[in-house]
């Protein structure tokens with residue numbers, strides 16, 4: 305028989321773990337219950353593929369917002385994936401131990417900076433630069449992509465750095481012993497061996513970019529239109545929900561929940577892809 | 590012995606504070622098989638890895654003395670290490686094919702050198718696979734992942750990969766230790782055939798293997814080179830008491 309104290313601790317931990325899971329499940333169920341019936345009633349097609357969002361007149365089409373989210377996310381990928389992967393390669397393969405010991409924790413710190421701070425930098429620095437040098441309002445797809453691209457760096461760097469770090473040393477040695485340079489061994493062998501982990505890091509980064517709200521509200525401009533250029537203002541799915549939830553009632557409120565359902569599904573799909581990529585890696589090694 | 594291609598002169602190696610090779614001298618004859626023997630931990634792998642400068646990768650490793658390859662010191666300033674490793678290839682203890690196709694594994698060294706001409710790459714890959722006696726087994730699955738081959742074929746693939754860069758010397762660090770006796774016999778037979786064209790240095794802790802395949806043997810103990818000479822002589826009439834103890838199985 306275990307001592308009483310130990311059993312109390314055990315049950316407390318079990319209870320906490322269970323309530324964490326349960327609350328996640330509850331949130332999911334709640335969002336679906338609030339949003340899904342509305343989507344069905346309005347017609348999934350009208351909801352997803354119309355760009356007409358005028359809640360006062362009963363028009364609830366989120367297509368422009370979907371397009372905005374997709375563009376902003378892809379833009380963030382274009383910025384964050386190459387930078388992040390290059391950073392991970394540098395840290396793992398080229399940086400001396402002393403540099404790595406300083407930079408790694410700094411990158412983890414980057415993940416802890418509140419998104420409003422990133423948004424603030426976007427508004428004060430990035431948007432004016434875009435406005436002056438490239439034109440447009442400044443608050444735009446481009447500004448959001450740049451800011452989000454930096455925000456997802458910690459995710460991309462730390463996960464792809466783990467993947468690169470777990471490539472067996474024997475691969476590197478084999479390559480170098482054949483006369484490969486350091487860089488050749490990295491891009492011809494190490495990156496290929498780590499590719500599923502790197503893919504997972506990029507997909508998880510995308511998940512973060514899709515879900516980011518505060519920074520996007522601050523820098524994307526929030527115009528509900530389909531963008532024609534990276535300099536146009538847009539309003540993403542997350543931004544729309546955050547901006548209108550406070551004042552929405554009735555159908556409008558349900559429409560926002562339905563928007564949440566769309567986001568939820570999108571992020572689940574991305575995480576599923578990332579998990580599949582990681583699984584493939586562990587199955588192979 | 591044949592004219593030496595590699596001469597190791599007063600070689601000392603430290604891993605940090607640990608003195609792993611103590612004033613080692615050894616000559617390696619051209620187109621011969623030289624076996625490095627000795628108990629585990631005596632420095633055989635360390636010595637072998639000095640010959641293609643793989644120890645450069647080990648942090649805290651210091652090397653003094655000279656390794657002359659065709660008269661020139663490998664450790665002299667300004668030596669092209671990548672070029673050197675193309676001339677002195679290495680097969681590792683555990684088969685370590687890359688997670689690429691069979692074909693790309695063999696073509697790797699060519700890609701490294703920037704050779705892209707499809708026809709010549711194909712020709713070299715086929716020749717190398719034939720040279721490692723692997724062609725008949727893999728000719729129908731050149732595109733298959735190398736890691737799906739059985740272990741002994743993986744090791745011969747690693748040999749083929751080295752042959753493709755046309756080295757002059759091949760270093761092998763216990764190439765059979767992960768293999769069963771039948772696969773071991775195949776690799777040994779292959780080495781005897783390769784001897785006609787290549788200088789081979791093999792590390793082994795298997796006395797029978799050394800006596801079966803090597804022309805010359807060098808016995809090491811705790812970082813020191815105790816005795817080197819013709820394999821037959823070394824195994825039948827060792828001059829050093831410690832060599833005799835080792836080959837008669839009294840320790841190690």
Ligand SMILES: Nc1ncnc2c1ncn2[C@@H]1O[C@H](COP(=O)(O)OP(=O)(O)O)[C@@H](O)[C@H]1O
Pocket residue numbers: 604607609627628629630631632633634635636647
């Ligand atoms: N990278 C290293 N760092 C520190 N010590 C090492 C390293 N590699 C080998 N050694 C030590 O050097 C000695 C010789 O090792 P090794 O050459 O691998 O022996 P062998 O191949 O004869 O079994 C051993 O005592 C081993 O512990």
Ligand SMILES: [Mg+2]
Pocket residue numbers: 633634635762792
């Ligand atoms: Mg060894």
